[in-house]
Amino acid sequence: MRGIDAGYLVLSAILFSIGAFGLLVRRNPLVMLMCVELMLNAVNLTFVAFGMMLGDIAGQVIVMFVLVVAAAEVVVGLGIVVAVSRRKPGATADDIRVLRG
Amino acid sequence: MLGQIDGGGQLPAELEQLLQSVDATGGAAGVAEIAAPVVAWSALVPIIVLALGALLLLTLASLLRGRIGPGFFTGWTIGVGLVSFVTAIPVWAQVQGWEQSFLWWDPADSASGPFSTLGGAMGVDGFSVLLTMLIALAVVVCALVLSGFARREGDRHVEANVLLLLSAVGGVVMVGANDLIVLFLGLETLSMAVYVLAAMNLRRVESQEAGLKYFVLGAFSSAFFLYGIAMVYGGTGSTSLVDITDFLSTNLLLGGSSVLVLLGIALMVAGFAFKIAAVPFHAWSPDVYDGAPTASVAFMASVVKVAAFAGMVRVLVVGFDTFAADWRPILQVLAVLSLVGGALLAVVQTNVKRLLAYSSISHAGFILLGVEAASEQGNRAVLVYLVAYTFMVIGSFAVVSIVGRTGDAMHSVDAYRGLGKVSPALAATFTFLLLSQAGIPFTSGFYAKFYAVVAAVDAQSAWLAVVAMLSAVVAAYLYLRLVVTMWFVAPGDQTPSRGLVIPVSTGIALVACVAVTLFIGITPDPLTKVVDKAQPVVVQPPAPVANGTGDLNVDQLLGLLGEGGAGGAGGAQTPATGGR
Amino acid sequence: MGTDTVEAVVFVACALIVLGGAFGVIWFRNPVQSALSLVATLFGVAVLFLNMNAQFLAAVQVIVYTGAIVVLILFVIMLLGVDTADDIDAEPLVGQRVIALVIAAGVAGLVIAGVTIVGGDLVSGARAATAAITDDVPNIEQIGRVLFTDYVYALEITAVLLTIAVVAAVVMARKPTEVEPLPQESSSMEPPEPVEPEAEEVFD
Known part of the structure; x- marks a missing residue:
């Protein structure tokens, strides 16, 4: 095992956590969207790192799919954000109506 | 009719020669030819019908703008759903090895039995075909509910129907996913469309808030799910369940080396738990159910859960059965929390949509009992419950969509006071569906709960079964409370002042839901017979292309060219030699 | 030896950029600044891809993520107006930050603990199960x-x-x-009796 291999995994774990933390803490939907991108990037990093360690190209191929999902998610997410903001400027995921769950 | 290229003739000599020469070189890396995986088109037809149906609908709606209206859209969607259902029957015939031929299923020239296709990415077994049919029917019923709802709400656009169909594509992909990445993409396809369906009512800001909340938390959970897949990839070296089961059956992962797989399973379970809204991953569901258009909720509550549970069974029970000892405790905790939490929190709700959201959380707890059992009995319980639940829940939300009245806002329990006096038919339907959800005998809910409990007992988790039955009693109280409100309380100021008009389409959907619920409740035998033949399995794909970059397998390519259609799947079991 | 050192140096430099950018995304109150921090992270990840011999992905990462996705986000920020009112101090939901911290720390802790426990071969999976990476x-x-x-x-x-x-x-x-108005607008709290006759026509 090379130290740097572990480094990639640890880095992506930290990146993922930052994204997850930001998504739950920040109230701006656009920033939340960015946090989703952070999380997906962390996963991408993990996939490529595992692919490298396994000597397998699939890790890189999977990243392509994650890219597509990320792009689609941004489109759908931004669409909803724009629709909400039209109705209510300064909208956030649970500002308007406090979670009653 | 399905891609029969040669029609029984011989392959051109040059092609034959080319194939031979490629085979001679051993398909060394760098050769331009690509080893195409075998495609069993017949098994793909139900998916293609749904996807193509959606695209054609979208195209027609924009080309014939103004000339076709909501009626056409609904009719088209129902037609597509039914065609998809019918085209799944030959696949079922192939999997079960029917004696008589049906459509393009011909027992004489096709091999039967479960198989996997597209290089192992798609598994075709009784499990996936049965759930494909269920989703197709759910689309039909949801389209009927949506029709009446959209007409009332003045939504004359086509997109809801298109999204319904595309979302169903994702669901059908999920139930047959033999590859974790395919499963993930199916999940995303399904959810992405549902996010939009939830946010679709542009008149109600609550709808868009619901969509936003669902989207953000959904993306969050998808990321966890994907991270889990990444861990499994590192732990097993593949995302294909075929390869994973192979790997796990030949390699014993112990101690340190199992860490990645365990992490992966835990993260994936978290992702699934969110989609099925199991406590403690349920926080989104009451808010989203409350805010989203009721017709969308009917779809959300049924198809999303069907697909998510199917994926769960396939990944955990089939793919990671060697780790059952590790994931079963997690599911037990989720099941108990969902059963107890769902039932208790539902009791304090004053909004019927939120109440049904919590009740569907408690249903998820019951289905988790079946998954948790990790046995054939458990899979059967999951399937029976999913079939019963789908129709119960769509029917219930169909009633709610009518009682919500124009504006889709009257969802307080008060709006149901004395409904029995004002709209007896509607109240009677709702009463029946609620009793079924409570698990009263002579309804499908009774057998669903019965099988789940039996599966739990068989799997040595009798304590879970006890918890489940106790929670069912609590849940029964809240259903009965609603029934009492409808029949034995005087109408209040939110009760409709006169009989509610049931749109024809919604009426048909309600009749269908009640009929299915009653039928299963009276004679569960037909369903259990079908379900017995619908065990999920992972089968090696024909002519595996797993190793090497450029392996071109002549048999495989000839099989592809020669058999093309329904026979393609059998290509591996009986390798085609020169066309046929 | 030499390449290993270079790889390590690049890794450390990029890791700092990636983490710095990620912190920036969740730290800055101005979404534009967050978006620009995101660009730094994405760029760092792209260089890390190069470091792992995934050249194509590195290019795609820059083109798709920074070129398309972040630009799209920036467009929407501009469309909606920069909303700096987004408050990082007020806690809208009791305990949400604590939950967030627990989840984030939990995931990172588990993975890091896993990586240290595993030792030896970091990955336990079958090698090159799908297709081996070759230099040819x-x-x-x-x-x-x-x-x-x-x-x-x-x-x-x-x-x-x-x-x-x-x-x-x-x-x-x-x-x-663009949504056609309802047959009759009904306020959400009062029973919409007058709507019923019209509704009947619509449904028939």
Whole structure:
């Protein structure tokens, strides 16, 4: 095992956590969207790192799919954000109506 | 009719020669030819019908703008759903090895039995075909509910129907996913469309808030799910369940080396738990159910859960059965929390949509009992419950969509006071569906709960079964409370002042839901017979292309060219030699 | 030896950029600053891809993520106006920050603990199960081969996914004014009796 291999995994774990933390803490939907991108990037990093360690190209191929999902998610997410903001400027995921769950 | 290229003739000599020469070189890396995986088109037809149906609908709606209206859209969607259902029957015939031929299923020239296709990415077994049919029917019923709802709400656009169909594509992909990445993409396809369906009512800001909340938390959970897949990839070296089961059956992962797989399973379970809204991953569901258009909720509550549970069974029970000892405790905790939490929190709700959201959380707890059992009995319980639940829940939300009245806002329990006096038919339907959800005998809910409990007992988790039955009693109280409100309380100021008009389409959907619920409740035998033949399995794909970059397998390519259609799947079991 | 050192140096430098950018995304109150921090992270990840010999992905990462996705986000920020009122101090939901911290720390802790426990071979999986990485074939060709064979089904599904994204954009971009008004606007709290007769016509 090379130290740097572990480094990639640890880095992506930290990146993922930052994204997850930001998504739950920040109230701006656009920033939340960015946090989703952070999380997906962390996963991408993990996939490529595992692919490298396994000597397998699939890790890189999977990243392509994650890219597509990320792009689609941004489109759908931004669409909803724009629709909400039209109705209510300064909208956030649970500002308007406090979670009653 | 399905891609029969040669029609029984011989392959051109040059092609034959080319194939031979490629085979001679051993398909060394760098050769331009690509080893195409075998495609069993017949098994793909139900998916293609749904996807193509959606695209054609979208195209027609924009080309014939103004000339076709909501009626056409609904009719088209129902037609597509039914065609998809019918085209799944030959696949079922192939999997079960029917004696008589049906459509393009011909027992004489096709091999039967479960198989996997597209290089192992798609598994075709009784499990996936049965759930494909269920989703197709759910689309039909949801389209009927949506029709009446959209007409009332003045939504004359086509997109809801298109999204319904595309979302169903994702669901059908999920139930047959033999590859974790395919499963993930199916999940995303399904959810992405549902996010939009939830946010679709542009008149109600609550709808868009619901969509936003669902989207953000959904993306969050998808990321966890994907991270889990990444861990499994590192732990097993593949995302294909075929390869994973192979790997796990030949390699014993112990101690340190199992860490990645365990992490992966835990993260994936978290992702699934969110989609099925199991406590403690349920926080989104009451808010989203409350805010989203009721017709969308009917779809959300049924198809999303069907697909998510199917994926769960396939990944955990089939793919990671060697780790059952590790994931079963997690599911037990989720099941108990969902059963107890769902039932208790539902009791304090004053909004019927939120109440049904919590009740569907408690249903998820019951289905988790079946998954948790990790046995054939458990899979059967999951399937029976999913079939019963789908129709119960769509029917219930169909009633709610009518009682919500124009504006889709009257969802307080008060709006149901004395409904029995004002709209007896509607109240009677709702009463029946609620009793079924409570698990009263002579309804499908009774057998669903019965099988789940039996599966739990068989799997040595009798304590879970006890918890489940106790929670069912609590849940029964809240259903009965609603029934009492409808029949034995005087109408209040939110009760409709006169009989509610049931749109024809919604009426048909309600009749269908009640009929299915009653039928299963009276004679569960037909369903259990079908379900017995619908065990999920992972089968090696024909002519595996797993190793090497450029392996071109002549048999495989000839099989592809020669058999093309329904026979393609059998290509591996009986390798085609020169066309046929 | 030499390449290993270079790889390590690049890794450390990029890791700092990536983490710095990620902190920036969740720290800055101004979403534009967050978006620009995101660019730094994405760029760092792209260089890390290069470091791991994934040249094609590095290019795609820059083109798709920074070139398209972040620009799209910036467009929407501009469209909606920079909303700096987003408060980082007020806690809208009791305990949400604590939950967030627990989840984040939990995931990172578990993975890091896992990595240290594993020791020896970091990955336990089968080597090169799908297709081995070779130096003889260009990276892009290797990806293409697997993309169109083992993952061809997944590739087709992404088509459906993108279609949904397009439909979603159309639906969500529709202005509320484009929605025809209801037959009769009913306020949410009072029973809409007058609507019923008209409704009957609509339903028939």
